[in-house]
Amino acid sequence: MIRTYFSDPTAWQRLHAGPLSPYIDPFEQHLSDQGYAAVTVVDKLRVVAKLSRWLERHQLSVDALGEQQVGAFLRELHQRERRTYHGDPATLQSLLEQLRCSGILARPLTPVDESLEARLERDYAQYLHNERGLSDATLRIYLPFIRDFLLTCIDQGSLDLEQLCIRDVTNFVLNQAPKLGPARAQLMVTALRSFLLFLQQRGYLRVPLAAAVPTVAHWRLSTVPKYLExxxxxxxxxxxxxxxxxxxxxxxxxxxxxxxxxxxxxxxxxxxxxxxxxxxxxxxxxxxxxxxxxxxxxxxxxxxxxxxxxxxxxxxxxxxxxxxxxxxxxxxxxxxxxxxxxxxxxxxxxxxxxxxxxxxxxxxxxxxxxxxxxxxxxxxxxxxxxxxxxxxxxxxxxxxxxxxxxxxxxxxx
Incomplete structure (x- = not known):
């Protein structure tokens, strides 16, 4: 199918030059399956071909390909051609993802944040999932609130949970609640109360602070549903x-x-x-x-x-x-x-x-x-x-x- 996009044999040969040549055809099939128009497929294949020739010039194999090499290629391409195509980074990221899904490239190791606040967030997520049995959807709601709370508690680059006090808790709620609707503010105080109980159970707090979390007024049945006739x-x-x-x-x-x-x-x-x-x-x-x-x-x-x-x-x-x-x-x-x-x-x-x-x-x-x-x-x-x-x-x-x-x-x- 790829030959239908390039009637010129020279252009087709240039497309298959360099270390990425064996993967051009599968990538074209991937783009076609996703419904891209022919002209868009051509543009995307051309930038992949340029990356392949760039790897060849720098004597790099496919195994060396990653986000860092793609970034260097795009910077050099921009300097040489004096133009920027906003779709190029997304195209090459899609190529990397396909090569990784196919097992051709190994997935990069994600660096683990070993700061206290990051470890607390991971431990709390594991506690909610394994011990409380909460769903992933609930975790996606709770964890951003906890992350924001921990960031506000960092003093001079470090987090000292023993110094947490009622004022820290109430100030956080009073600052965040006006930015949220009543229902979401209630979710925030519920998540914070749960997190403080978790810290107390793990021995991080000197005094129990969960009871100090203010409540948010949002009475049930206080509103009338909005509707269309x-x-x-x-x-x-x-x-x-x-x-x-x-x-x-x-x-x-x-x-x-x-x-x-x-x-x-x-x-x-x-x-x-x-x-x-x-x-x-x-x-x-x-x-x-x-x-x-x-x-x-x-x-x-x-x-x-x-x-x-x-x-x-x-x-x-x-x-x-x-x-x-x-x-x-x-x-x-x-x-x-x-x-x-x-x-x-x-x-x-x-x-x-x-x-x-x-x-x-x-x-x-x-x-x-x-x-x-x-x-x-x-x-x-x-x-x-x-x-x-x-x-x-x-x-x-x-x-x-x-x-x-x-x-x-x-x-x-």
Whole structure:
């Protein structure tokens, strides 16, 4: 296939010069599998060929290739050609990764940070995982807070845990909490309290400090869920241009959010194997490694089938929803789904207070409640673990709340 990109035999021979010549063809296949356009593949192969000839001039073998050599090559290339292609570093990093995955290059040893704060963070992560049984997702939430706390406790380049006091703890919380929302601030104080208990158990603290962590006020059911009216949801869907590949993908994702109340993360991790076309079921792998099966409504199934048949790029990933631009891989996080939701709201000229993907989840629950569904039924569809999680939607049912209102002494209800 690579010859189709280079009709000139001389150019094709120059492409296969140097120590990297045996790996040019596999790399080209890798780029094609990821969905890169032909002109982009050519540009990427040319920079790899230049690196190969650079290695040959410097009498370096492939075994000597690494980030340091790539950096030196790019600096010399920039000085010689007086130009910078922003995609070159990413191309060569992708080449290194492929050579390492193939076993041609050894993975570099990551230097281990032996500072006290780094060791404490590693030990705490191991404690949370092995002794507390917390998931990797929880660790990704807790550890950045702990890292920030330890950095604030470093005095003149060193960390002295015996000198920690209540003031250090309260100052950290008071400085960080205003920068966070109430829910995230609560996660921060929970992580800090857990970490201080860990330090106390390991004998690092002279006095117990966990009880000194301030609490963050965030009362349950204190807010009303933000939602769209049914006609606004329809308007949101209608403004997706299904004649384009990206529009068909976005329409399918929005429909899943609106009809099944999925979370953004559910869309990110949805795989082709989760769809049971014969029984019309979708397996949703949500929080806490739970796997629930939801029925596929007709319109959702039709949109999903059309996207997979006509719109989804040809790629090797098993993710249902993938990037439109190469590399064609699944989304890295739910941030991409929230960004898609904001773009859709802008196209429909809607300006709700909340613009994340969760807005459609709240909208579905509100619509079901108004149509007579019970809180139990809503909780089952939304896959809530606890009934208390669904209770917040009771505040939206104003007619029922009015009927429950007590008459004010000496006045009307």
């Amino acid at each position: 049914p006609e606004q949801v329809d308007r949101l869907l209608q403004h997706c241009d299904q004649s384009t590949v990206a529009g068909q993908r976005d329409y399918t994702m929005l429909l899943l959010l609106a009809r099944l109340g999925l979370r953004a993360g559910d869309l990110v991790h949805a795989c082709l194997d989760d769809i049971d076309w014969h029984r019309g079921l979708l397996t949703v792998r949500g929080k806490g490694n739970r796997a629930d099966q939801l029925p596929l409504p007709v319109d959702v199934g039709e949109a999903l089938a059309k996207y997979l048949h006509d719109g989804r790029p040809s790629c090797t990933t098993r993710r249902v929803f993938v990037r439109m631009k190469a590399p064609h891989v699944g989304f890295a996080s739910s941030v991409a789904i929230d960004s898609m939701m904001r773009r859709a709201l802008k196209r429909a000229n809607l300006e709700p207070a909340c613009k994340g993907a969760h807005l459609l989840r709240h909208s579905l629950a509100t619509r079901m409640l108004r149509q007579g569904a019970s809180l139990v039924e809503i909780g089952q569809l939304l896959r809530h673990r606890l009934p208390q999680t669904t209770e917040i939607y009771a505040k939206i049912d104003r007619d029922t709340l009015i009927a429950l209102a007590q008459q004010w002494p000496g006045g009307v209800a």
